[in-house]
Amino acid sequence: AGRAHGGGFCLVNNVAVAARYAQTRYPEAVKKVLIFDWDVHHGNGTQDIFYEDPSVLVISVHRLSEGFYPDGGSSSCNESGQGEGVGFNINVAFKHIHDEELWSSCCEVLLPAARKFRPDLILVSAGFDAAAGDPMGGCSVSPGLFGEITTSLRRLAHELGHGRVLFALEGGYAPTPLSQSAAAVAEALLSHGEYDRAPFSAERSLSKDARRELDRTLAEHSALPPQLVRVREKKKNQETPPRLFIRRRVWKKRRPKLGEVTPRVESISPPPPPVQGQSLPRQCQHGRRKQDCKFCFSCPHGRLRRFCPLCNGCPHGKMQRSCMSCAGCPHRMLKRHCLKCKHIPLKKLGKRK
DSSP: OOSSOOBTTBSSOHHHHHHHHHHHHOTTTOSOEEEEEOOSSOOHHHHHHTTTOTTEEEEEEEEOOTTOSSOSSTTSTTOOOOGGGTTSEEEEEESSOOHHHHHHHIIIIIHHHHHHHOOSEEEEEEOOTTBTTOTTTOOOBOHHHHHHHHHHHHHHHHHHTSOOEEEEEOOOOOHHHHHHHHHHHHHHHHSOOOTTSOTTOSOOOOOHHHHHHHHHHHHHHHTSTTOOSOOOOOOOOOSSOOOOOOOOOOOOOOOOOTTOOOOOOOOSOOOOOOOTTOOOTTBOTTSSBGGGOTTTSBOTTSSBGGGOTTTSBOTTSSBGGGOHHHHBOTTSSBTTTOTTTTTOOHHHHOOOO
């Protein structure tokens, strides 16, 4: 509900009335108020009332999707205030709210903004329609998470020095998740809190879409004058050593340049000749093929003659039998591969069907 009109299922904005009453009734004790709205619907009425008021910081975590109430475009992150209240209205909108989205919003938006703003009173619009099983919210926040947030809010209020936290029951349209969530908040309020621990200390991972939506809100408000929140910095893990990339070296035999003379290696003793009567055709006395025998067909450079670039090299720096300039034919092929130069008719090769 706004100043002079109702909205949704709300006729009177209880949280806005409580914030203004506390500032008017106790002007010395309550000068600044923080309103945290975790209801699944956007708190457009609270935003309109304090849109130009720098003494009230409004943070709303809600669902923003097409056709979801209120579908007016006023719940986006660029609605940050007007006049003196610029930067004191923060909207964190998600397409779907899980435990990770709500908890990360508290860690990265609510906690730094509250520490920078330092309110004298924290008011919570405790709507439980974001709980799993609610037919109108369509989200999946576990009831136990509301209790964890309540415990951290008490620690945050104790850290700020006043310890004032007030919860106002709002949305919730399913009896079972509503009762479970309200019971979790009541147990957290009645329990003896451990104030030595920091609020919202454990961080949770987000999906890529949720991370993008939360970073959009942080980027929008980090450039505003109050600078209540800042863009998240990437943390470097200093415990793990830096990854070393070792290039594996492959040793290859260097190919001699044209004109370079390398001494022939004589340290390798030839294998013994085979027994008489067991040599296969086209073999030399060393038991190898004649054209591959390094002892029968070697050149002065210690290589096979047909593979030596110094013996069979051309002026173009290539092997003479593979050089297109020396052994090429007019048909743009090597002569030893060209069928036209060998005068072989195509009829003997066969035709493709």
